[in-house]
Amino acid sequence: MESSAAPINPLVILQILFLGLIILFATNEAWLAGAEIVILFGIQYRYHIRMTRTELFGLILGPGLWALLAIVNHQDHNFSRALWDGLHFGCALWLSILIVHLSAPREMIHQVEKVLKKWLGPRAIIGQISLMALLVMRYIPELRITAKRVTTDVRMRRQLAGHKGYWKDRLRFLTPLVMISILRSELIAESIWARGWRAQIVPVVSKWNPRDTWITIASWVVFLLTWKVLI
Amino acid sequence: MAILIENVTLPFSELRIPFWQAPEKGLYGVVGPNGSGKSQFFSLLYQELKVRHGTVVINERVGCVMQHPEHQLTESTVANELLWAFRGKKQSDSRWQQRVDQIVARWQLGSLWNQSPWTLSTGQKRRVVLAAYDLLNPDVLLLDEPTEGLDGFWREELKRWLISQELSRLTLVISHDWPWLLSFMETGFWCEKTLDSSATDLGKLWHHHTLSAQSPLEELWRDLLNRNAPVSFRGWIDAERALQQVVKLWNQVRHQ
Numbered sequence A: 001m002e003s004s005a006a007p008i009n010p011l012v013i014l015q016i017l018f019l020g021l022i023i024l025f026a027t028n029e030a031w032l033a034g035a036e037i038v039i040l041f042g043i044q045y046r047y048h049i050r051m052t053r054t055e056l057f058g059l060i061l062g063p064g065l066w067a068l069l070a071i072v073n074h075q076d077h078n079f080s081r082a083l084w085d086g087l088h089f090g091c092a093l094w095l096s097i098l099i100v101h102l103s104a105p106r107e108m109i110h111q112v113e114k115v116l117k118k119w120l121g122p123r124a125i126i127g128q129i130s131l132m133a134l135l136v137m138r139y140i141p142e143l144r145i146t147a148k149r150v151t152t153d154v155r156m157r158r159q160l161a162g163h164k165g166y167w168k169d170r171l172r173f174l175t176p177l178v179m180i181s182i183l184r185s186e187l188i189a190e191s192i193w194a195r196g197w198r199a200q201i202v203p204v205v206s207k208w209n210p211r212d213t214w215i216t217i218a219s220w221v222v223f224l225l226t227w228k229v230l231i
Numbered sequence B: 001m002a003i004l005i006e007n008v009t010l011p012f013s014e015l016r017i018p019f020w021q022a023p024e025k026g027l028y029g030v031v032g033p034n035g036s037g038k039s040q041f042f043s044l045l046y047q048e049l050k051v052r053h054g055t056v057v058i059n060e061r062v063g064c065v066m067q068h069p070e071h072q073l074t075e076s077t078v079a080n081e082l083l084w085a086f087r088g089k090k091q092s093d094s095r096w097q098q099r100v101d102q103i104v105a106r107w108q109l110g111s112l113w114n115q116s117p118w119t120l121s122t123g124q125k126r127r128v129v130l131a132a133y134d135l136l137n138p139d140v141l142l143l144d145e146p147t148e149g150l151d152g153f154w155r156e157e158l159k160r161w162l163i164s165q166e167l168s169r170l171t172l173v174i175s176h177d178w179p180w181l182l183s184f185m186e187t188g189f190w191c192e193k194t195l196d197s198s199a200t201d202l203g204k205l206w207h208h209h210t211l212s213a214q215s216p217l218e219e220l221w222r223d224l225l226n227r228n229a230p231v232s233f234r235g236w237i238d239a240e241r242a243l244q245q246v247v248k249l250w251n252q253v254r255h256q
Helices: A008-026 A030-047 A053-073 A081-102 A106-120 A125-138 A140-161 A165-169 A173-194 A211-231 B038-045 B076-084 B094-106 B122-136 B151-163 B176-180 B202-209 B214-227 B240-253
Strands: B003-011 B016-023 B026-031 B055-058 B062-065 B140-144 B170-173 B186-193
Touching: A030 A081, A053 A081, A140 A165, A140 A173, A140 B062, A140 B076, A140 B122, B003 B038, B026 B038, B026 B202, B038 B055, B038 B062, B038 B140, B038 B170, B062 B122, B076 B094, B076 B122, B094 B122, B122 B151, B186 B202, B214 B240
Parallel strands: B026 B170, B026 B186, B062 B140, B140 B170
Antiparallel strands: B003 B016, B003 B055
16 A cells, blocks of 8 residues: 555545535436546545555446446346446545545544533544544435435426526535435434444544645535535 | 326335326325335326336426425525526516415415525425425425424415315325325325225225224224214214214114
């Protein structure tokens, strides 16, 4: 495994990719999948993350097997749907490999947690946040149904009102998706926390720098603009 | 042949639909046990669910108020939620404005007009979605568990609105709220393993299929009907009417 030449803080990448993955997994929009792959590929290229032969082999073989199993095991999975699932799996695999190649600022997380605990109570805040992230991933199939329902509702309303709609209508699913995730994640987090899961294992360290702050701010501004202004 | 479904089996619920043709207009219930495929049947009608075998013909403007109103709220205010689909329409059109005002008044959304739909209660969210589809005026309206979250007043209002729409469109309603359904709806389709191709009297469906009673009166009524007592299928939904029928029955028994 080769380390990155110019490491970016993994928390930044996690934020960007996590948002992307929610969108990717929760929808059946091919252009979003394409965008996600471009982002993943861009990050890999930008930070000179080289993958071993085994990892590259896994990236190709894993999704292929997934698609094959989907076709064989499930009568309702037609050919394109199975390929689509394979693509999802491939992106998740890609993301996990990128994260393994990068390093996380454990000291910073501990410091932040210490401060937050002091002001907000005894719970491990970062642990809670990562739990929610985990849970959103866990409930991706449900979110996907939500996105599908919203898209159907938007289509129905457009057809009933008698117009073709705008391109941004395709992003309408974001609001309910985010709101439902927020509403549900707290409850689900409690249940998983009660089962003993703790976010203690954090990959290795690199310092948070001003560039990370700017990228974080920019990615969230873009997200909020998309959500609030365009949609 | 506006809506026709033939030889379709739905995934997961395995609901079979050998033949189902939508009635032209009117109010119909779609009833059956949990997980029998009622909501899936709706998703087939609003074309979210695609099937690989069988025939599905839908040539109508279909609208649906789904089970979870959260799936239908995409805007930051109630006003936008109702109006976004009509962006191209001239807001100065007085008839249009009148219609919007009428609908806002019907669903009492005036005080919520500039609020975020996400700050509302479940019943209020449902009213927002109902109002949106009231404005969109579809030819076929599908309501999936519409009484969930609505209080007694709004259940009655919804009933009144549905009755007023009976002759102008086809409305299909999924509900487990038997007293509410029986209080205004004549017929429905039973959905369990197979979807009935023709509508049957809802009172009979209640008697033949619903196993566990929700109230002592419902249990008593089922018992009376099982003993072939001359009482109506819907007598139990109104306590006063039930009492009248029982007294009448009691008098008959005494005179025999």
